[in-house]
Amino acid sequence: MKKTQWYKEVTCYQIWPRSFCDGNGDGIGDLEGVLSKLDYLQELGITCIWFSPLYCSPNADFGYDISDYRNISPDYGDNELFKKVLDEAHKRGMKVIMDLVVNHSSDEHEWFRQGIDKNSKYHDYYIWRDGRGKKLPNNWSSLFEGKAWEYNKENGQYYLHLFSKKQPDLNMDNPEVRQEVKDIMRFWLDMGVDGFREDVITFVSKREGLPNALPIPQACGMEHYMDGPHIHEYLKEFREVLNEYDCFVVGEAPMMTPNKALKYIEEGDGMELDMMFHFQHMEADCLFTDFLATPFSLKKLKGAFSRWQEKLYGKGWNALYMENHDHPRIISRYGSEKYRTESGKSIANSYFLQCGTPFIYQGQEIGMVNIDLPKLDDYQDVFVTNNFKTLKLLGFSDAKATARLKSANRGNARTPVQWDSSANAGFTTGKPWMPVNPNYKDGINAQAEMANPKSIFNHYKALIKFRKENPMAIYGDYTEHCKNSKDLYVYSRSYEGKRMLVICSYTEKAAKFIAPEGFDLSKGKAMFCNYDRNEITNNGFTTRPYETRVYVFD
């Protein structure tokens, strides 16, 4: 049985290292850069850092294709420097978790290279199959590019890759591979890291025989590897290692639902993961994946929020997030660039005060928005090529497909963090590996945000502080109100006699808010508002664009 509970109380910050801060002027973010910003994170109130992959990688998918699980990439530094970052973070009261990417490795990993030889023990580390005559081993597609199989001339076989062809899937059914995973976990835990974010972990067990799947575009095969036959067995095996350490794990889980999630995270002896990153609230303006756009629906968003809050309460723990390195900036999606600060704060209040552990993605705290680059290739996202083909299949013109993919592109979240108003937003003294959003000159940068008491940065800072000081914000129960509103998201939390009511508008139009029964606004303390005047009429108010308020009742 696990002892650790601190993971429920931390506020996490995700660093995507390539674009966080460059310490040596080569245009690529690195660990020297991270060291120089630890005080900044402490100032914000962060108590846990999640590093997207820092390991050696040929960067086909920027670190999510690992060629050496035990060494930090020379782009970022080395193991010694990482240890220093770890110690310095710990000194500042911050935990540190690593990304663990074990559904696949890089095709440049030693295991893969040696395993091309059918007689090598590493052959069975991956999923190799013969073709069916001239046909591929099965009809599955890659989530990133084309089919899920790549032919290798040297051994005449195909290997499976659910992501890019430079990311061959590991064969988790091989006990030696699972042993490697456990050894890798121990390697970093012994060094002192406090846990892992486990990349697409629910994909690691594939259906025996790898049968053909329903012929849907892009995700063909998914029913045979999502929550596959041995997933719970394997995660329980990994948990035994984790249980020897004071750590936590959060698993990334595409297509996850709360009922299925409880099989992974229900608290008790069988608990496999501490929490999960599901995607349901990321689908309020699209169908399953960002590039299949639909009009933004607040009802869809609220439905996802409440399903997870209600189903998990008292049983399992939620991971709360609105941004990461895989999605465009949230203000540009669910909010409004015109009302950047207002909508940024309304979005913040909507998720941050729910029950669960909040995550902030680099740049989210200063309200960074999408970038407009001339060509799709400029965004440097492997995911896009395939999506372009899918949209064409669906009948989109080149121009429409391009426009859609520009705003749905993962590169939007990967532009360098905007630190100040100096050249390249202070990210680097060299040439940035990816264009910096020119709007850093218009006040979208950390320095300006920190100096302005009414900024998004200072809003997050206050939220983090409040959460630290109020167990209600962490452990309180959750009730949604005004469920029928298309414009307002309203919820309350309560804990040991204390309550709060969170009101968030998702529109620039005026909407009428009347407090739900049992809440007398005049008796509450208004906090985390995004407008100066907080007048109340008839126990309610008419919202200004993206208005948000939180009323706290003692």
Ligand code: GLC
């Ligand atoms: C996860 C990562 C994403 C990566 C993919 C393959 O979804 O978050 O960035 O491309 O897995 O590793």
Ligand code: CA
């Ligand atoms: Ca650098």
